[in-house]
Amino acid sequence: MQKLTVLGCGALWALAAAMPVQANEQGLTYGVRPFYLMDKMDDGALKDKLMSCRGQAPERTLFSIGHRGAPLFFPEHTVESNVAAAHMGAGILECDVTFTKDKELVCRHAQNDLATTTNILVSDLSETCVTPFAAASGDEKAKAECRTSEITLEQYKSLTPKMDSSDATATTAEEFQGGVASFRSTEYAQQPAQIMTHAESIKLFRDLGAKFTPELKNASVEMPFDGFTQEMYAQKLVDEYKAAGVPASDVWAQSFDLSDIQYWIANEPEFGAQAVYLDDRYEASDEDEGLLDPMDPATFKPTMQELADMGVNYIAPPLWMMLTVKDGKMVASPYADAANEAGLKLIAWSLERSGPLNNGGGWYFQSVNDVVDTDGDYFTLLDALHTEAKVAGVFSDWPATVTYYANCMGL
Structure with a gap:
């Protein structure tokens, strides 16, 4: 942890x-x-x-x-x-x-932003996501939704934060981790x-x-x-x-x-x-x-x-x-x-x-x-x-x- x-x-x-x-x-x-x-x-x-x-x-x-x-x-x-x-x-x-x-207070911009601000989709906690990762297909963008309300405080603290981003063209959960805005930097991440x-x-x-x-x-x-x-x-x-x-x-x-x-x-x-x-x-x-x-x-x-x-x-x-x-x-x-x-x-x-x-x-x-x-x-x-x-x-x-x-x- x-x-x-x-x-x-x-x-x-x-x-x-x-x-x-x-x-x-x-x-x-x-x-x-x-x-x-x-x-x-x-x-x-x-x-x-x-x-x-x-x-x-x-x-x-x-x-x-x-x-x-x-x-x-x-x-x-x-x-x-x-x-x-x-x-x-x-x-x-x-x-x-x-x-x-377990009703503990944590710092997140939204209760349901874990898919874009942490590594949850490529961790063992991906199964807790209310909307599992779905790959981009045709006109459909890649998507996922993962909430702090679905995991305990101990599980939350096991996550690794990342730059807030997602790749709408992703076909895998690993690719979905990308998509950082061009004007931001991952230099310190x-x-x-x-x-x-x-x-x-x-x-x-x-x-x-x-x-x-x-x-x-x-x-x-x-x-x-x-x-x-x-x-x-x-x-x-x-x-x-x-x-x-x-x-x-x-x-x-x-x-x-x-x-x-x-x-x-x-x-x-x-x-x-x-x-x-x-x-x-x-x-x-x-x-x-x-x-x-x-x-x-x-x-x-x-x-x-x-x-x-x-x-x-x-x-x-x-x-x-x-x-x-x-x-x-x-x-x-x-x-x-x-x-x-x-x-x-x-x-x-x-x-x-x-x-x-x-x-x-x-x-x-x-x-x-x-x-x-x-x-x-x-x-x-x-x-x-x-x-x-x-x-x-x-x-x-x-x-x-x-x-x-x-x-x-x-x-």
């Missing part, structure tokens, strides 16, 4: 050495990527400001949030991914929380990474000097699950922080399910005060009017003010929701204006998940695609999120970019 070993100083410095640019005495480093992005920026005041900070030593900042660690180069939700994120100055780290067959439970993530993040943003994931199984209710699930997440002696002020618990946020507000008010409502209402539809207008907050129910009146203090939409284009520049969207007017703190997700931006940036940049044409626009968008939308923090798949910006701007 694979056991988590919280990396000591020697191993942490070894990882930092892989990113040797601008390291400070705590081993924090920007690496080369922020400087690469600056080189791609259009000339102007923002580029001049960022370039003026090239000699600064990196400092940890709560504005920089590790999205599943640093999955641009490391298998997500692993020790290695989060160590890398912490050494890039991420002040908050994320464990997406789901549960196993050649050696087995260390999978984590939620409790182990708490210890690791604290040892790394970071704070916590666990996300309570929607279950793939029907709830209650073997007597385990949604309320018990939400409470267990909080209880693991309390058992570890972590103050509520260090935790930003997240959920896409507003009822989870309401549960924490009512039953764990100290944790509820910083609970983050992950807003996917842009996907909602009205029976009479069809898809709600994602840029018109008046169509959203509940309204921003109603959320605030419930006791919600933090709201986190995808980053494109908070920006629009006016006179050729990125500016705050009506959504961002409405949230700020209601006193809601905004958190954005997720920077550096789009790959190269020479084609407009895709889904995460959809509201500003027309003014995005170079990788330097990662900084352009980040600046607009800060100065226009007034966000309190930004999730990133490579936190050094956000850390550099925040340090340079004195956030």
Whole structure:
């Protein structure tokens, strides 16, 4: 059984050495990527400001949030991914929380993602998959679905994590392990990474000097699950922080399910005060009017003010929701204006998940695609999120970019 070993100083410095640019005495480093992005920026005041900070030593900042660690180069939700994120100055780290067959909490982006994020299909546990591997055939893509709820904690910890990927053309389970996006790298995934439970993530993040943003994931199984209710699930997440002696002020618990946020507000008010409502209402539809207008907050129910009146203090939409284009520049969207007017703190997700931006940036940049044409626009968008939308923090798949910006701007 694979056991988590919280990396000591020697191993942490070894990882930092892989990113040797601008390291400070705590081993924090920007690496080369922020400087690469600056080189791609259009000339102007923002580029001049960022370039003026090239000699600064990196400092940890709560504005920089590790999205599943640093999955641009490391298998997500692993020790290695989060160590890398912490050494890039991420002040908050994320464990997406789901549960196993024996109702133990573990770090996975989804309860049913084991086929794409671990080696389960080529292990003895493949027989537990709810949808066994099916080879690509004709127009049918290869597929499989494997859930943490079908295996015990001990079995879960025997798995080896990998870069989140699958090969839709695969004819064997071994081939299905491939398919890593071209803009990601397996350079740091050649050696087995260390999978984590939620409790182990708490210890690791604290040892790394970071704070916590666990996300309570929607279950793939029907709830209650073997007597385990949604309320018990939400409470267990909080209880693991309390058992570890972590103050509520260090935790930003997240959920896409507003009822989870309401549960924490009512039953764990100290944790509820910083609970983050992950807003996917842009996907909602009205029976009479069809898809709600994602840029018109008046169509959203509940309204921003109603959320605030419930006791919600933090709201986190995808980053494109908070920006629009006016006179050729990125500016705050009506959504961002409405949230700020209601006193809601905004958190954005997720920077550096789009790959190269020479084609407009895709889904995460959809509201500003027309003014995005170079990788330097990662900084352009980040600046607009800060100065226009007034966000309190930004999730990133490579936190050094956000850390550099925040340090340079004195956030």
